[in-house]
């Protein structure tokens with residue numbers, strides 16, 4: 001038996017769904033020290049155990065759900081979990097996170113992570129409680145949405161609201177919609193790259209973990225408590241807008257700054273954005289605070305609509321990206337309808353970003369006569385039609401009629417429809433799509449979305465002190481050189497946070513302080529450089545996996561509409577395409593990747609302790 | 617009833633001789649718009665933009681204007697400038713006549729009569 005571990009449990013719960021077999025895998029401290037947990041550990045399993053050339057729906061694909069060494073501690077937001085798999089939308093690596101309580105309860109049950117392989121002969125859910133796990137029949141849960149599934153499982157197992165965390169798939173995941181997500185704890189979403197479809201392909205409806213009586217043992221509880229307090233205090237003072245308002249105020253900046261997606265990127269003007277701002281919505285609608293584990297912020301609220309046709313609708317307050325998706329992107333001007341659509345998408349179990357690019361594209365096709373009401377199974381897909389949008393989303397989730405094609409994602413659907421419709425799809429060459437922003441006003445995010453190995457953003461600059469990354473305090477958002485340098489030099493910071501695992505918003509990606517937290521929790525001496533190396537290890541492993549799968553650099557570019565030139569707003573006339581090649585070259589070079597193939601160079605792999613990949 | 621039509625684009629307009637000199641004595645006037653939660657720095661709340669009419673000397677650059685306003689509004693100074701009050705803090709973004717000002721060089725652009733300068737939080741997430 002190895003030395004006693006602190007922070008991490010060193011145990012991974014392994015589940016072979018084909019065989020119905022469950023066992024514990026014990027990791028040594030050296031492995032944990034190198035890969036930490038969450039994203040980085042999940043990516044290690046992906047690369048070690050999955051053939052990059054296999055299909056995402058192959059039972060040999062793994063679905064990793066991981067907490068990490070800070071999970072379940074006093075560090076705010078440490079109930080967060082990271083999902084790693086070979087994603088359905090790009091058929092390449094995928095890493096996506098959800099906040100809430102699951103990570104904490106899993107740690108309390110004695111595990112750092114759960115790793116699924118195989119596919120069940122019939123629908124199951126996994127129930128974990130006090131160090132024990134069992135697969136249970138889930139056939140009676142089929143067709144239930146994600147909120148219903150959560151309630152049903154808690155009900156049948158006799159748990160109350162905060163004593164169990166359940167993450168499940170909805171109809172979209174059951175029907176293998178390529179952008180299905182995994183949703184739990186009342187609206188926390190692991191949204192990206194079709195992780196819900198992977199779960200559906202394994203016939204796994206849900207994972208439920210009871211709170212349990214265990215706790216996470218740490219080396220220096222007093223010190224960790226002090227650091228946790230400091231993290232909260234810094235968030236309160238330095239990032240007050242998110243601490244007090246979550247992302248609900250972002251729309252008030254996005255529109256005037258030119259990065260609000262409006263009408264499928266055909267304009268940047270949406271004066272009605274003021275109706276959606278948190279200051280107004282929280283004053284008009286009924287709200288109730290619903291924060292995550294150990295988080296005192298006012299980010300997450302439950303919300304009841306009190307005006308308009310959806311009066312009485314109850315759900316979670318939309319995040320900025322959901323307001324953007326179900327307001328301006330589909331040119332819909334009623335915040336109550338946006339609350340309804342945001343929650344219905346969560347309940348159906350889909351990624352709101354991809355769903356909104358699909359719906360916006362359909363609406364533009366409808367306006368231009370490319371798609372008719374008959375094509376769309378009778379739905380009148382005029383801009384802003386919330387009821388028709390709901391009908392279309394249900395058709396997608398159940399793969400009914402035209403929804404079956406749309407369930408493949410906007411890139412595939414546009415290519416099938418062909419002609420001018422192809423030019424209207426917002427996506428990358430790999431098939432993934434942007435977050436809920438107009439990246440023509442945020443070049444760094446467009447670059448990052450295109451070069452990402454996760455199927456979603458891989459870099460987060462929000463709150464970062466760019467100075468410690470050797471960058472100017474504020475980058476010129478339209479300079480190819482500064483943008484590509486910022487994306488490359490900060491790469492790894494987000495993956496480190498996602499390997500601990502905690503929440504970027506409440507910790508502000510403060511790597512130096514998080515290193516101190518790791519030391520207090522585990523006893524490991526980790527400095528800023530090492531933290532960044534851990535994150536970059538995850539990025540380069542995913543990169544390696546995706547290239548072995550067949551990714552080529554020519555796919556790392558934005559679609560015609562995604563990279564089009566804004567026709568109005570403060571970014572009017574700025575065009576990214578003439579700079580694209582320079583951006584990519586500079587980025588590859590700074591990342592230590594081959595400029596022709598995009599593959600990490602041997603010296604890059606060596607520097608990250610990944611020399612075992614060099615011979616492959 | 618659905619909420620539709622016009623958003624409440626109410627503005628809080630302040631027309632003033634901001635920097636101690638009247639327009640008409642060789643000064644020019646520019647409009648300054650303050651957007652979103654940056655209005656908190658001016659103790660203004662509610663929807664819409666805060667609009668200020670500022671009299672400045674000809675040749676005043678955007679950066680000079682920020683410095684002048686920072687002298688007058690200490691909370692704005694805290695948001696806009698670094699601790700030494702010499703450089704931008706990285707927390708605000710600037711739009712000149714509806715077009716994004718992205719580089720430091722552009723901040724040295726001399727302002728003209730009737731220019732509209734918009735300040736907003738440099739928030740990139742959400």
Ligand code: SF4
Pocket residue numbers: 076077078099100290291292293295296297299300503504505506
């Ligand atoms: S900041 Fe928000 S997402 Fe993060 S832990 Fe707190 S409530 Fe959860």
